[in-house]
Amino acid sequence: MKPKVVVVGNGPIGHKFLECLLELQGQSESYQIIVFGEEPLAAYDRVHLTQWFETRDAAGLNMVPVNFYADHQIECISGDKVTSIDRDNKTVTSTSGRIESYDKLVLATGSYPFVPPIPGHDRKNTFVYRTIEDLEAITTAAADAKVGVVVGGGLLGLEAAKALHDLNLTTHVVEFAPRLMAVQIDDGGGNLLREKIEALGVSVHTGKNTQDIGNGESRAHKMCFADETELETDLIVFSAGIRPRDELARACDLRVGEKGGIVINNNCQTSDHDIYAIGEVALWGGRIYGLIAPGNTMARAAAHDLMPTDTKSEFDGADMSTKLKLMGVDVASVGDAHADTEGALSYTYVNEVEQVYKKIVVSHDKKHLLGAVLVGDAEDYGTLLQFSLNKIALPENPEILILPAFDGTAGGGLGVDMLPDAAQICSCNNVNKANLVEAVQGGCWTLGQLKSETNAATGCGGCTALVTKVLNAELENLGMEVNTDICEHFSYTRQDLYSLIRVNKIQSFDELITKYGNQEVIPNLGCDICKPTVASILASTWNDYILEDKHRGLQDSNDHYLANIQKNGTYSIVPRIPGGEITPDKLIVLGEVAKRYDLYTKITGGQRIDLFGARSEQLPVIWKELIDAGFESGHAYGKALRTVKSCVGSTWCRFGVQDSVGEAIHIEQRYRGLRSPHKLKMAVSGCARECAEAQSKDVGVIAVENGWNLYVGGNGGMKPRHADLFASEINTETLIKYIDRFLMFYVRTADRLQRTSVWIDNMEGGLDYLKQIVIEDKLGICNELEKEMAHVINTYQCEWKTTVEDPEKVKRFSHFVNSNDIDRNVVFVKERGQIRPATEDERAQCQEQQSNKVIAIAG
Amino acid sequence: MSYEFICSTTNIIINSGRAALVEGQQVAIFRLQTPQGDKYFALQNYCPFAKANVISRGIVGSLNNKLVVASPIYKQHFCLETGVCLEDEAVMLKTWQVLIRDNNLQVIIADQKTA
Ligand code: SRM
Numbered sequence A: 001m002k003p004k005v006v007v008v009g010n011g012p013i014g015h016k017f018l019e020c021l022l023e024l025q026g027q028s029e030s031y032q033i034i035v036f037g038e039e040p041l042a043a044y045d046r047v048h049l050t051q052w053f054e055t056r057d058a059a060g061l062n063m064v065p066v067n068f069y070a071d072h073q074i075e076c077i078s079g080d081k082v083t084s085i086d087r088d089n090k091t092v093t094s095t096s097g098r099i100e101s102y103d104k105l106v107l108a109t110g111s112y113p114f115v116p117p118i119p120g121h122d123r124k125n126t127f128v129y130r131t132i133e134d135l136e137a138i139t140t141a142a143a144d145a146k147v148g149v150v151v152g153g154g155l156l157g158l159e160a161a162k163a164l165h166d167l168n169l170t171t172h173v174v175e176f177a178p179r180l181m182a183v184q185i186d187d188g189g190g191n192l193l194r195e196k197i198e199a200l201g202v203s204v205h206t207g208k209n210t211q212d213i214g215n216g217e218s219r220a221h222k223m224c225f226a227d228e229t230e231l232e233t234d235l236i237v238f239s240a241g242i243r244p245r246d247e248l249a250r251a252c253d254l255r256v257g258e259k260g261g262i263v264i265n266n267n268c269q270t271s272d273h274d275i276y277a278i279g280e281v282a283l284w285g286g287r288i289y290g291l292i293a294p295g296n297t298m299a300r301a302a303a304h305d306l307m308p309t310d311t312k313s314e315f316d317g318a319d320m321s322t323k324l325k326l327m328g329v330d331v332a333s334v335g336d337a338h339a340d341t342e343g344a345l346s347y348t349y350v351n352e353v354e355q356v357y358k359k360i361v362v363s364h365d366k367k368h369l370l371g372a373v374l375v376g377d378a379e380d381y382g383t384l385l386q387f388s389l390n391k392i393a394l395p396e397n398p399e400i401l402i403l404p405a406f407d408g409t410a411g412g413g414l415g416v417d418m419l420p421d422a423a424q425i426c427s428c429n430n431v432n433k434a435n436l437v438e439a440v441q442g443g444c445w446t447l448g449q450l451k452s453e454t455n456a457a458t459g460c461g462g463c464t465a466l467v468t469k470v471l472n473a474e475l476e477n478l479g480m481e482v483n484t485d486i487c488e489h490f491s492y493t494r495q496d497l498y499s500l501i502r503v504n505k506i507q508s509f510d511e512l513i514t515k516y517g518n519q520e521v522i523p524n525l526g527c528d529i530c531k532p533t534v535a536s537i538l539a540s541t542w543n544d545y546i547l548e549d550k551h552r553g554l555q556d557s558n559d560h561y562l563a564n565i566q567k568n569g570t571y572s573i574v575p576r577i578p579g580g581e582i583t584p585d586k587l588i589v590l591g592e593v594a595k596r597y598d599l600y601t602k603i604t605g606g607q608r609i610d611l612f613g614a615r616s617e618q619l620p621v622i623w624k625e626l627i628d629a630g631f632e633s634g635h636a637y638g639k640a641l642r643t644v645k646s647c648v649g650s651t652w653c654r655f656g657v658q659d660s661v662g663e664a665i666h667i668e669q670r671y672r673g674l675r676s677p678h679k680l681k682m683a684v685s686g687c688a689r690e691c692a693e694a695q696s697k698d699v700g701v702i703a704v705e706n707g708w709n710l711y712v713g714g715n716g717g718m719k720p721r722h723a724d725l726f727a728s729e730i731n732t733e734t735l736i737k738y739i740d741r742f743l744m745f746y747v748r749t750a751d752r753l754q755r756t757s758v759w760i761d762n763m764e765g766g767l768d769y770l771k772q773i774v775i776e777d778k779l780g781i782c783n784e785l786e787k788e789m790a791h792v793i794n795t796y797q798c799e800w801k802t803t804v805e806d807p808e809k810v811k812r813f814s815h816f817v818n819s820n821d822i823d824r825n826v827v828f829v830k831e832r833g834q835i836r837p838a839t840e841d842e843r844a845q846c847q848e849q850q851s852n853k854v855i856a857i858a859g
Numbered sequence B: 001m002s003y004e005f006i007c008s009t010t011n012i013i014i015n016s017g018r019a020a021l022v023e024g025q026q027v028a029i030f031r032l033q034t035p036q037g038d039k040y041f042a043l044q045n046y047c048p049f050a051k052a053n054v055i056s057r058g059i060v061g062s063l064n065n066k067l068v069v070a071s072p073i074y075k076q077h078f079c080l081e082t083g084v085c086l087e088d089e090a091v092m093l094k095t096w097q098v099l100i101r102d103n104n105l106q107v108i109i110a111d112q113k114t115a
């Protein structure tokens, strides 16, 4: 007979224990396993409990893989509570009357929320926040409620407050201590956190001692506080701390702590060596660890004790550092956040404008980091945690770890090479640097592979950035060369091709592929990757008309038709509206043209007007009209300059300090038509209020009293990035000079389809290096860059103008080479007074019978 | 079997395509320059992924020794010789044979029975 382990409590830690045990089973003798859980569901992820609100479906939180119990012959008994332990006979008894013997017993009973014994604490519609059932009950009650109060302003209290807020209740947080999150953060951080939370519309009341809860006048309850103030509410959630569920242990005389918790040793054994306690019920070193990571370590230690192997695993305390997002606010606390260590010194950085608070606590000799508090911006958490955990020697001026890196120099970015092998990178899953490095060496070359191999970054996610750094550093150490060939036709990067074309004065794709194409590839015709790339480089360099016969076949479909192709094969038309400024007359022309050709009209996100639904053969006709009215191509179809957004600026706005519209127009006209590795967007704001959102653009210009601040590398879109400040208080001439150089350097060196944001992020030496090149002319190329730009500017032509003036070119826009017919498959439907492409069903319907809802737009 | 005249070969720029109307069907005609001389292809113009008549506007080239066109909307590649989609071999474009006589481009239309 196999020895038998009984686990009491099927929460995250009980489950972790099962996983650890199974992992070791292969190596040693195996056990018969039974797990009891009081809750109706098997283990679910309590850490992410709040996510239940997103789907209101418990399935998303489930931690147990399908068939887990059956596959491993574990007996899982849910909805049955263990009520007593008989240590003499080594049995446990449950509510349902079940009696199970055990050889080893593991108590993973967790904790329960503490509800202060205030008179009225058990009134109707008072809740705690611990289980899925709690959340269900809160949701039901919230449906008829208007106001909700959370008692307790700690970590969980704020999470509960967020939930009430999201349930559309007017939400209050009532905290006994003088600040929020009293355990983890200090006064400064607490105050900032409070401001931020109040800004979200949640009221915070600190220093409030609730004395009584009774009937309210306008709401269900009235809470009365010691300072004689009152608060009325419909429902109350208590989140005033947790207490270990040690009742079973007490009843069978296991040793427990004064304030509760089952006392354990480093192997997680209780005073009875056949009984273990792990997770939130366990007391180690006089302390309860209310976090998941220490619990996981305990589970591992207990499993190792049951299954002795060569590798020892013990629990010897845990770091309680935490990083979280509370109501959208980044908050982190590392080590000795309160500077309790003797002789500890601290540095504080407070930025009231951006609402950031950072503090570090260092040892008296300033050699080691003891703790830190971050509110509003917790990006430095990983670095600070490593400094503190691994006792890494601090730089001479420790404050640089938290000071912003304005000029790109400072910034305590920690080279991962400095970390010892044993440095714990992922505390949730106890993965250290050596584990990661080993996995990378074993072939995990992507973050995804590394995560599934090591489990790192699969818990709270707080370590993801650091794991990525280790991955990249190790890939570099391995001398991994990623194949950077642009495609099978050229063994070159885009950057190489650019140089080849410029230096050897190559004028066409054919010439390039004949001289530099891969000779093994037959027939060597290029493809839809290298052709548009080369087309773009040729255009940036020589700026020929892109529809010349030798270039036309290279162009991406949009460039090919000088318009953006839409889902039904029709095109959209976006004339340039520099800076977003447009005269009423021009607006009328757009309206008239749109009406005449029945085009769908929309204001774009780039401050201009898009006309959709033109068939290819209509494009030249429509453009002819637009050009006659003074419009020109907007290059919405090109990897080229798109728009330069502006705000109204000093001309009208009472706050404006410069003419932002004028400057936006100036800039847009200067760079219109410039082809680049990816599209380029710019903006000019008239003052620091930044209504043009310049900091989200590739090039952003913000007016200041004495000139302009220039920002580069911003991005909206899929992965937003704020632009970096590149130069301050420069005059217009310098501004243009820098932009010329910046853009041309980007055109020269970026990868295909790489926006400036990613280009800068990937640049070795980063922003600093870029400044050295563009501002200090470190490479001595600024002259060239300016000349190259001047060539592009001087050879600008409106591609549409050139096109409509050439009848041969116009002919190519007809849909068929052998017929004047139009594409009969293009069908539109009217919606909200305008056309839209018909759906497939609608198209079929239209083909069957000409119903009046569906209109075929015939020529 | 019959031939339908489409256009002069000079109407199609080298290494690109045009659409043609052949017996009411939309056909994408391509002209590619290869070491063995110019080659012409005819495939259905309707892209089954985009559900629009756009194949003729795709970029042509070669991939793994196959001559291909990339649909301009979602960029799937189709083999010019067989019409088979490289990304999903279950998807295939209809193809026609092309005959060049004195610079006249003709498409061969198979009889219904033999088709
Ligand atoms: C029309 C417009 C939406 C609208 O109705 O407002 C639009 C439409 C398209 N956008 Fe956009 N974007 C439009 C403003 C934006 C903006 C806002 C802005 O420019 O201020 C952004 C975020 C800012 C940014 O780019 O940083 C934006 C981020 C994107 C992205 C993501 C780029 C990125 O780096 O993450 C794509 C995808 C891409 O380029 O790969 C995209 C791609 C597209 C494409 C080209 C998708 C496609 O391939 O068909 C759409 C074609 C439009 C067409 O046929 O005309 N569009 N797109 C806007 C045209 C502005 C203009 O006047 O030129």
Ligand SMILES: Cc1cc2nc3c(=O)[nH]c(=O)nc-3n(C[C@H](O)[C@H](O)[C@H](O)COP(=O)(O)OP(=O)(O)OC[C@H]3O[C@@H](n4cnc5c(N)ncnc54)[C@H](O)[C@@H]3O)c2cc1C
Pocket (backbone or CB within 6 Å): A008, A009, A010, A011, A012, A013, A014, A036, A037, A038, A039, A046, A047, A048, A049, A050, A080, A081, A082, A083, A108, A109, A110, A111, A129, A130, A131, A156, A159, A245, A248, A278, A279, A280, A281, A289, A290, A291, A292, A293, A295, A324, A460
């Ligand atoms: C809303 C919320 C957010 C949190 N966020 C974080 C976070 O961001 N980071 C972090 O590290 N931690 C967080 N925690 C804490 C984390 O969830 C706990 O540390 C973790 O759940 C402890 O696991 P456990 O298994 O020890 O206890 P529990 O999760 O409490 O599980 C114990 C289980 O045992 C059952 N049980 C108890 N007694 C018996 C009995 N006699 N018989 C049978 N079954 C019994 C209980 O019903 C329960 O299901 C959060 C907790 C909550 C509630």
Ligand code: SF4
Pocket (backbone or CB within 6 Å): none
């Ligand atoms: S957001 Fe997406 S759907 Fe909307 S216009 Fe941009 S690319 Fe098209």
Ligand code: FES
Pocket (backbone or CB within 6 Å): A425, A426, A427, A428, A429, A456, A457, A458, A459, A460, A461, A462, A463, A464
């Ligand atoms: S530290 Fe939580 S997932 Fe790694």
